[in-house]
Amino acid sequence: MIRVGNIRVPLDADFSDIAGIASKKLKIPRDKIKKAVLSKKSVDARKKSDVHFIISVDIEAKNEDKLLKILKNASAVKHEKYEVKFVPIDSERPVIVGFGPAGMFAALVLAMSGARPIVLERGGDVDSRCAAVDEFRSTGRLDTENNIQFGEGGAGTFSDGKLTTGIKDRRISWILRKFVEFGAPDEILYLAKPHIGTDKLRLVVKQLRERVISLGGEVRFGARFCGFTEKNGHISVVQYKDRNGVHSIDTSNVILATGHSARDVFEMLYKKNYDLSQKNFAVGVRIEHPRKFIDKAMYGGFAGHPALKAADYKLAIHLPNGKTLYTFCMCPGGEVVAASSESGRLAVNGMSCFARDAQNSNSALLVNVDTSDLESDHPLAGMFLQRDIEEKAFRAGGSDYSAPVMTVGELLGTSDEGDSVEPSYRPGVKKAHVSEYLPGFVCDTLKLGIPEMGKKIKGFDSPSAVLTGVESRSSSPVRINRGEDLQSLSLKGLFPCGEGAGYAGGIVSAAVDGMKCAECVIDEIIGK
Numbered sequence: 001m002i003r004v005g006n007i008r009v010p011l012d013a014d015f016s017d018i019a020g021i022a023s024k025k026l027k028i029p030r031d032k033i034k035k036a037v038l039s040k041k042s043v044d045a046r047k048k049s050d051v052h053f054i055i056s057v058d059i060e061a062k063n064e065d066k067l068l069k070i071l072k073n074a075s076a077v078k079h080e081k082y083e084v085k086f087v088p089i090d091s092e093r094p095v096i097v098g099f100g101p102a103g104m105f106a107a108l109v110l111a112m113s114g115a116r117p118i119v120l121e122r123g124g125d126v127d128s129r130c131a132a133v134d135e136f137r138s139t140g141r142l143d144t145e146n147n148i149q150f151g152e153g154g155a156g157t158f159s160d161g162k163l164t165t166g167i168k169d170r171r172i173s174w175i176l177r178k179f180v181e182f183g184a185p186d187e188i189l190y191l192a193k194p195h196i197g198t199d200k201l202r203l204v205v206k207q208l209r210e211r212v213i214s215l216g217g218e219v220r221f222g223a224r225f226c227g228f229t230e231k232n233g234h235i236s237v238v239q240y241k242d243r244n245g246v247h248s249i250d251t252s253n254v255i256l257a258t259g260h261s262a263r264d265v266f267e268m269l270y271k272k273n274y275d276l277s278q279k280n281f282a283v284g285v286r287i288e289h290p291r292k293f294i295d296k297a298m299y300g301g302f303a304g305h306p307a308l309k310a311a312d313y314k315l316a317i318h319l320p321n322g323k324t325l326y327t328f329c330m331c332p333g334g335e336v337v338a339a340s341s342e343s344g345r346l347a348v349n350g351m352s353c354f355a356r357d358a359q360n361s362n363s364a365l366l367v368n369v370d371t372s373d374l375e376s377d378h379p380l381a382g383m384f385l386q387r388d389i390e391e392k393a394f395r396a397g398g399s400d401y402s403a404p405v406m407t408v409g410e411l412l413g414t415s416d417e418g419d420s421v422e423p424s425y426r427p428g429v430k431k432a433h434v435s436e437y438l439p440g441f442v443c444d445t446l447k448l449g450i451p452e453m454g455k456k457i458k459g460f461d462s463p464s465a466v467l468t469g470v471e472s473r474s475s476s477p478v479r480i481n482r483g484e485d486l487q488s489l490s491l492k493g494l495f496p497c498g499e500g501a502g503y504a505g506g507i508v509s510a511a512v513d514g515m516k517c518a519e520c521v522i523d524e525i526i527g528k
């Protein structure tokens with residue numbers, strides 16, 4: 001097959017006939033094309049007067065060598081094969097702590113290798129988790145073990161399910177194909193900015209779990225990893241707690257994929273004097289605009305075209321105070337969600353369903369926090385700062401998990417007659433100034449940066465846009481240091497993994513890191 005890229009097509013092109021598009025665009029007689037599939041699709045909205053798609057197609061045709069020579073942007077298609085090694089039957093079972101993207105894909109690879117992994121997940125399965133999250137969003141009653149951070153599928157389950165990533169890795173196409181195999185829409189295989197949406201992601205997570213179990217793996221929910229024992233510098237037993245008490249599992253391979261919110265795990269490792277270090281992270285607020293306003297700003301007169309979904313944006317402003325204000329995890333046609341996991345501490349994040357058709361569009365507005373901004377060189381100083389900010393936000397919101405909100409106009413001292421945007425955060429909101437919970441350098445950077453963003457997207461700094469606090473968990477403030485063999489520098493057999501360990505950021509890169517750790521565990525079991 002050959003891939004031909006950079007093909008321009010109008011928004012109303014008939015995507016049910018890719019061969020037809022290829023024949024017309026590439027001037028190849030239709031009968032010469034045996035097969036044609038879409039391999040890439042992106043929206044080109046650089047000129048608002050001329051919004052269109054740019055696509056790549058993979059075609060199987062007669063005289064491909066000749067076509068390769070005459071067609072522009074053509075190349076031979078290379079399919080990446082991903083193979084899993086098998087471990088000896090009845091080898092000792094590895095343990096995976098955490099069933100987020102990292103833990104899920106580690107479990108899938110280990111189950112495919114015949115290793116019969118045991119997964120410990122402190123939260124519940126996705127159904128009980130959804131019930132706990134709905135309960136919290138309607139009543140403000142937080143379950144600290146079952147929430148938007150903890151439970152089957154990990155932090156990403158209640159998200160927009162964006163699958164974009166900054167890393168390049170041969171495992172990514174396999175991950176996307178597995179997501180489709182487990183129920184995600186095919187389009188994630190070719191869209192330049194694929195997303196699954198929280199409504200579909202919940203089904204995908206379940207199907208992946210069932211596959212792990214069908215291959216001999218086991219997933220224990222409500223099982224909180226709470227300790228371990230070592231022998232001669234190597235892990236030998238893990239302990240976990242569930243409603244029946246504390247239990248132990250003998251194992252010499254543990255993948256620790258507990259995410260950026262497992263602060264009890266960071267504290268446990270710190271108390272054991274394990275090799276941890278501070279890591280840069282970011283804090284800020286979520287900004288919300290009407291979805292239709294963003295669509296218009298990004299697509300001009302094409303906004304609302306049936307072939308276009310809600311528009312996204314990405315902005316970054318480097319400021320004279322040495323700080324950067326940037327947008328992150330944008331959720332077109334989505335909601336601001338309650339992402340708290342600890343009592344008396346409030347955090348927010350964003351989520352969209354696959355349709356991306358909610359009233360507002362939102363994104364995090366973040367300011368980088370470097371280790372130099374921290375109060376001490378304590379490895380957990382970043383986590384302490386997060387906690388402090390979240391406690392202040394909790395109080396500023398009225399101490400009932402309502403979120404503190406203010407308008408951009410109130411922050412910048414600008415006002416207009418327009419209606420302010422209706423905040424989407426539930427269980428509720430309360431007016432409060434960002435200075436009640438954010439450090440001074442963050443407030444200053446918001447004040448300096450938002451008007452600059454308004455120069456890039458006209459109206460982004462509209463006085464009616466609403467700011468909801470606090471976005472404090474965009475990445476892990478701690479790294480659990482590991483060596484080339486991906487094992488902890490402090491304990492052999494322990495594989496710090498994913499976002500919480502400081503080696504990933506986002507669903508896809510966490511899944512890649514989970515696979516890498518699983519491959520290393522397989523080599524350990526095989527005795528490589």
Ligand SMILES: Cc1cc2nc3c(=O)[nH]c(=O)nc-3n(C[C@H](O)[C@H](O)[C@H](O)COP(=O)(O)OP(=O)(O)OC[C@H]3O[C@@H](n4cnc5c(N)ncnc54)[C@H](O)[C@@H]3O)c2cc1C
Binds near residue numbers: 103158
């Ligand atoms: C609301 C929200 C929206 C997001 N949107 C996106 C998006 O659209 N696209 C994107 O790429 N990224 C998104 N992210 C980030 C993404 O979810 C994370 O980067 C990713 O989930 C990290 O994966 P992980 O497996 O390393 O950790 P996590 O997903 O955090 O999973 C860790 C798991 O470990 C479990 N655990 C923790 N402690 C213990 C313990 N002691 N014992 C047993 N189990 C434990 C937790 O319950 C959790 O299930 C979003 C995050 C949030 C919170």
